[in-house]
Amino acid sequence: MAALVAAAAVAGVALQGAGAAVAAGPGARGDAGYGRAVLEQDVAAVRKAGGKVKVLAQVRRGGESVRARAGAGTKVPWNARFRVASTTKTFTAAVVLQLVDEGKLSLDDSVEKWLPGVVSGNGNDGSRITVRDLLRQTSGLFDYVEDPELIRAVTEEFDENRYDATPAREWVRVAMRHEPVFTPRPDAPRWAYSNTNYLLAGMIAEKADGRTWREQVEQRVIAPLGLHETSVTGTDPFLRGPHARVLLPGPDGGTLDVTEHTLQHTADSAVVSTTRDLNAFYRALMSGKLLPERQLAEMKRTVERTDDPDDVAAWPEGGYGLGVRETPLSCGGSYWHHEGDGFGTYTRTGVTPDGRRSVAVSVTSDGQAPDQVKLNAATRTLVDHALCGRGK
Template sequence: MALALSLSTAAAVGAGGALTPSTASAAASPDVVQQGLNALVRTDGVPAALATVRDGRGRTREYTAGVGDLATRAAVPADGQVRIGSNTKTFTAVVVLQLVGEGKIDLDASVDTYLPGLVRGEGIDGHGITVRQLLQHTSGLPDYEGLLDEASLRQRYFEPRELLDMTLGGKPVFAPGEKFGYSSTNYVLAGLIVQRVTGRPLAEEIDRRIVRRIGLRHTYFPAAGDRTIREAHPKGYRKDSADGPLTDFTEMDPSAGWAAGQMISTNADLNRFFTELLTPGRLLPEAQLAQMRTTVPIGDSGAGSGLGILSRPLTCGGVYWGHGGDIPGYETRGGVTEDGRAVNITVTTIPTDYAVTERLEGVVDAALCR
């Protein structure tokens, strides 16, 4: 199940490409973005691509390419709602860091401090894993995603503890703190810590502390059993193999993602979220934001993993901050720069060829660099 951000996406790839504006006001070179989206549809075969680009002065432009429904050929709704997969991790990390700022969680305390006795397995012990290591993917815990049957996810509901139990029968991938190793298991535990500390559901805390606080009007955490997408949206599609047919996977139970990948949003809301997040005092106090932006290297890609946020190099110099996410039906990439430029792009299938994802990331790079 492709809920997680593929690790190799951490390197920004400079690919060309571009698409068709649906609103006025210049944010990036419209040719570059529109042509890039058009190429993803026409050459790479994604059903639809949609993007929202904002320049450093707050001027926004939306783009679409392809069709929103392969059966009816309906248009792609500009800034339609999509499943955002692992971008959810950043929302979860923000809540944890807010609780750190309130003195309710200690980043360097063990997982066992908050979830006593829960994390046990062959070579796995919650006493030796810290909250910081969960958020930074340096815990060494195995990833439950590889144990899921993606095709069955449309109907299956998972409790968070079920997701955790899948991994505790395996061995750690490496010793805690040794290096970076992406694992959605980390964020299931982070979500459980939030619930233990606050005494409230994670979804409620995300809504109260983030969504309503900064006015994300099209962002929500689907309730248990909700397999739909509430507002106008392009349909999402899935392939079993590179040469297999595209299957409508829009309606599905997203509970396998939970704190690591369950949320729904729009490109514009994601731009707003990441922009507000990087502004000290808006979502996080300066001290916690500095902790979030302290990174460890992701291999030799030039990218870094902070606490629920990733930095990636730009071909024009500097970096951008964001996350990205895959979940059956949708793949999202994007982020924001220090000077307030922002872009998020979604395609309505997870490409089976990683070169397509690299070209998608190239459009992100081109939009931010121009």
């Protein structure tokens, strides 16, 4: 949803300074060189980079936890629920890989096999796209959120469309109105980020299993891991439980409250969670509690990002696996994560390959959309400090 968020912001709004104190959570210490003080500084830096936003971060290191938050006015609840947006893609990829492990589908299956005729027209060909292509963003399919009519609907007429419940299949049809960015080549994969891929992945998971994508996320991931603060919204517009209000500039120059909406209700964006639960999810994923070794290895097999300069600008280093990114650490090695950019909500995560260390960050617009290049740089620094165990 990054394109929609960027379009929703009024051009020319200047970034504002941090202007607010940082509050640290109770309790825990970090290891040598890292602890509450470093996280407080990094959260303040994220707040400054983001401008008029609220920030909440939680770091898990072994059995210890450190939290910090920043923002003007009413504080973000420590257990705030937020829409994780595209971080949902890791949940969807985990579900699909479980189905692969159960023999219900193959990563080499074509989209055409599972969804006959759905990907066709204007140069689109589902027989040349595999399930693996969908999960690793190598299909070349047009990203439906970039459709000009859709952008206009959510930027100029948000209130009229905030309760939209268009099913995934209809959004795929929107993508099919456009030519693909490229045609997949198994011998030389090309890469371009497209939310359309995960709509199709969710639809295939439903065909392969018989349960809805939402039911599978709930029964295969949320319930087994005890993620009591995580849910799949479906067409419920409300954030259930503690949360921050999400405020963006409106088209008339005023402030638009976008907290309640149903626009993120599909397999690319529909999960709501907390920093605690996201840490638990990524730690469980990397420690083998959700996927067997073979499927986790498939998830972590990355490709180079080749045809999406905006994505490379946002994430200048690292490759893309099956629903996860890999980014190098300053202390050596790398970490795994997936960002989420929704309507005024920005999720950043990170976990070490062994699952022992993790971090989750939630940034909420409080009147303006942040410069995401600056925001990403600040959050990458926060994640690097948290996972490397050292400060500035």
